[in-house]
Amino acid sequence: MERTKGSVIWRYFNLTTPTSATAICNGCKVSVARGGGSTSKYNTTNLIKHLQKHHAKEHEEFQQLNRSKGTSGDGGSTQLTLAETLQRREKIPNNSVKAMKITDKVLEFIVLDGLPMSSVEKLGFQRLMDHLEPRYNIPSRKYFSETALQEKFKKSCELLSKEIKDIDFLSFTTDIWSSEVCPMSLLSLTVHWFDTHMTPRSAALQAKNFPGSHNSDRISAAIKAMLDEWNIPLNKVHVILRDNARNMEAAMVKMGVRSLGCFAHTLQLVVNEGLLSQRSVSDAVANGRSIVKHFKKSPLAYSELQGIQVQMQMQPKRLQQDVRTRWNSTYLMIQSLLEQKRVLGAYVADFDLPTTLTTNQWGLLEKTSVVLEPFEELTRKISSSTASTADVIPAITVLKRILSREGEADAGIRTMKKTLLDAVNRRFVNTEQEPLYSIATVLDPRYKDRYFRSEAFAVHAKDALLRELQERELSTTAEESTETLQPAEKAPRREAETAPEQEAEAGAAAPRKSFMEEFEQMQECEDEGAASSSSAEGQLNAYLTEKTIAASDNPYHYWNVNKHRLPVLAATARKYLCAPCTSVESERLFSTVSNIVDEKRNRLTAERAEMLVFLTKNLSLQLN
Structure with missing residues (x-):
């Protein structure tokens, strides 16, 4: 039998005659049996085993050539076409969809695990990627740190901005952190809100470089600049949770926003x-x-x-x-x-x-x-x-x-x-007199008015909540009235387009129809007027007379279920219950920063550190 055409193994062996029962190894000149009892049954299995056992380098080369040709180990008929072979050897373009997705996942891997960008240059990582996708060309460290990171950061900012754009009220936490391994100070701002299903959401907005004096003027100016950068007006700020330092408290007063000291710090x-x-x-x-x-x-x-x-x-x-x-x-x-x-x-x-x-x-x-x-x-x-x-x-x-x-x-x-x-x-002498606490407590279906130290404080909290509900109801009614008046501008155009015959018919039927409609409309207005004057109070009374839910139950789930039955109360709960009672989220943010800015990466700039911590905390907002 003649040796198989195209078999890579014959680069390492020779035959004395085409029908020889043995093949001569080019490396050690040893005769190796070709297997089988006749020329029709000769194969290359023994030859491959010989290479594997005695010539490791040649065996590795044989395997690589074999893979690139697409043949079976014994020189079978699985050989690829030239086009297929070239396609397997060709690298995926860096701007292709597949390469960009792989690059994005590599960046997520680096960010979420707190690894340095130099990880892409490590031998172990490169061998892993070569095994998973040999055609993928790993971008440089510089590309990841200067291009991919900034693009990912920008995309995440856009997603978060879209997420909070239409939220009526937002709560925040803030704190200041100074590094122990380099001269870096950061001012944090995290945001908290409810989505449409009354699920609490939170995200890191910024961890801004904050060198120099930490006085109240500079703190208030810096936080105001952060809010402006995210297009958040001050009238959307429900409350900012801060530490109990006087400079922080004074900064909030100068900004004109309501703030609370961290409950954990006071404890x-x-x-x-x-x-x-x-x-x-x-x-x-x-x-x-x-x-x-x-x-x-x-x-x-x-x-x-x-x-x-x-x-x-x-x-x-x-x-x-x-x-x-x-x-x-x-x-x-x-x-x-x-x-x-x-x-x-x-x-x-x-x-x-x-x-x-x-x-x-x-x-x-x-x-x-x-x-x-x-x-x-x-x-x-x-x-x-x-x-x-x-x-x-x-x-x-x-x-x-x-x-x-x-x-x-x-x-x-x-x-x-x-x-x-x-x-x-x-x-905590004045805690129950603070509306941000007392109203929120009444709006929590686990507590309502049960935990106040006296009936007077409970009544004061319920009165404050009722005023809030009535203000919200009036505001909502005014907005609905404005919207209702909008279609009236189109009436003249519709009348002008009506045919004369239709006008005559309409004029003949108008008196009786108009009378019935006017009567019904008057009745509806009376009913709505009575309901609107008592709906806020009625909702509050109905809510308070209900039994409180168990302490282990989810109060946010309660409001999601009852938001259509108690709409004004639910909207107010969305405002007050989104506020955390501590500044722990900002402290957790700085725990992440301290893992990023450590002894090995103490030369990291504040801007780069902010992008890394922002992505680490907010990648869960990515939809893909």
Whole structure:
């Protein structure tokens, strides 16, 4: 049998005669059996195996040639045409639809995983892309950072702008962040609203470079410029959540917008002033912090601690380090110390610690943990993405009830609870008089008027809500009246186009028809007038007389279901319940920034950092 025409294997072997039972390897001159018992059954399987075993480089070359020719391994009849072979070798144009989609997904991969743009030049990434799509030509790092990133950023801005364009009221959070690895300060602005299905939505608007002094004039001017850049007028700003710093509060006043301090920050002050600042407690916490820091800095010490945990048949667990500006992290540190109390006692018997906790201090930490538990639970609740200003008054009421409650189990912590209660009363003394809180609370179907400390405050909140409803109703009625008058401009033209015969017929029938229509119209106007004068109050009364929904139910789903039955109330709920009660979203935004601007990328410009963080937070708005 003659050797198969077009088979790539014969580049590496020769035959002494066309019917030889063996082939001579060009590399090692070894004779390799061609397989089969006769010339009709000869094949190239043994030859390929020989290359694979003894000549790895030639075998790799053989496979590449084989793939490019499109033949089977044994030189079968799957050979491609010349056009098909050239097409397989040809790279996809960078401006083709497929290449552009791949480039877009590569950029998303880099942005969402917080990777540097240089990732596209790494060998591992290039080998992966070559395996997935050999015809794709990976653009340069410069293209991704200077072209693709800006195009993606622009597209995302357009989508977000379109999303919030027709929203009547928007709420915002803002904060200032300074980097620890480079001289960069950013001013953030996040936006919050409801979509048509009353689903809470939020997005990062900007994280703008903010060098220099952080005084109120510069802050107000910068935030106003951000709103102007997004074409958001001040009358659409429902409220801005900020921290409790005086410069921030003054900046909002100068802008002429309503603002609220971060509820979580105020809780931080309550816990610090009411408990952690007490000398005996702060000393116990400081000793605990010193113990945790010892294990954090010494891998050997932690290894010994882990060994004791295993001996005591406990799950190996690290001690939690706290951050002094986060009281809940201090609570978690205390919890971790209490969990490892027996382990730490065994550790001290054999090893040294920089300090130890006395029996009295262990008791203080246990009491502190019990007292702070409801604070920690409420902090987690108000820091969720679905929390709103409606949660503030109920949270304060629950805290006061817990701290005021006395029982046998509270004997050792009465002083702690009283100190915290005094701090809560002092810090939140005017909360129920703030309409942004009180109206939102009444509009939440889980709370309504149940959580106010007195009937007078509940009545005040309901009256404020009723005034808001009546103003909205009047505004809506005026808009509808204006729209109703618009078609009247076309009447003269229709009359001019009417034939004389039709005019005569219409004139003959006009008196009786006009009388009936006038009577019906008068009746409808009377009915509508009666309804409009009481509809806002009627909707509010109907809503308040209904039973509250369960605390675990979704209040936004309630309003989506009842928006046609209680339209004025639902529209007002859309305005008030879109406001978060903390500035946590801005802080989460800066957590993303700190992951982007790190030690390895400390030369990143503020403008580039803003684009990256904007895309990281807002890519979920992309529709494709």
